[in-house]
Structures are given as C-alpha cells and as structure tokens.
Amino acid sequence: MLISPSRGTMSSEKSETSPSEPPRVPQAPVSPPLLYYRDCPTYWERSHSLLGELPSPLPTKRTRTYSASARATLGPISKGKCKCFSRSQGHGFITPTDGKEDIFVHISDIEGEYVPVEGDEVTYKVCAVPPKNLKHQAVEVVITHLAPGTKHETWSGQIINS
DSSP states (O other), rough: OEEOTTTEEESSOOOOTTSOOOOOOSSSOOOOOOHHHOHHHHHHHHHHHHHHTTTSSSOOOTOOOOOOOOHHHHHHOOOEEEEEEEEETTTEEETTTOOOOOEEEEEEGGSSSSSOTTTOOEEEEEEETTOOEEEEEEEEEEEEEOOOOOOEEEEEEEEEEO
C-alpha cells in the first residue's frame, strides 16, 4: 500500500516515477539503529563524534566538585620537579621531592604563562581522583624555577630560552 502525498490516503496501486523526476531523499539523516552500535564495536572506534561525547573520568578544573576543590585548596603545598609533560596530550607527571610516587597533572591545573618541561621545579597541592579516591593528582601547579638550558613555550606559542 502507498500513501498519496497530496491526498494523505492509502492506495494499493504502484506508483511509477517518471525518468525526469529525481528519487526522493529522506528529510532527516538516516542513522543505524542502536542495536548496530552494540553489535559492531568497530563502529565506536571509527566514529570520533560519538567518542567525543563520552565524559572524561578525570576531574579537570571545570568538572571538579566544589568540595573537592575546597579540600585541595586547604591542603598543604608540596614541591616537586616536572618529570614529563605533553601539551598535545594535555597531561604529564610530577616527581615529588619527598620521594613519593609520581603524581598526575592535567593541563587545566597549571597556573602561569609557561608550559612545563622536564626539570622545572613546581609547587602544587594534591587532590584525590574519584570515584574511589585512591589515586591523586596535582592541582594549582605553579612553576617556581624554569629548568636551566631548556626552551620554554608560553601558552600562546612563543618560545623562550632559559
């Protein structure tokens, strides 16, 4: 049965399109059903738009709760050296001067105008990483001394020799 677009009625006759008329294109974009996503995991890997909508498990400065920020602000200031930092990946690690385990640092938690490089001396506060609060990350990271003999980049892209 076919529905006539002009009359909105159903008919059992076949509709023939003339060769001069282009085929009809649906108005809304056609997407695969939800079952397709579940049945085809490689689709998730190839689709960047779908992966971009997933929430990050790490709390950044913007997504950290007020109570977690307050606890971190009240905590003691620690000192350490930048072990590594990747601007393109948006994170790095700090080696504490007291010899404890390396601490994760997110790009949103770095204060100041320079991108940290290996060997920079920093001060920071510690914040627990949810959901289990077993691991910690550095927050309110401030570079106190630039590593000598290295090139430093500002967040705007200027390169400065130290």
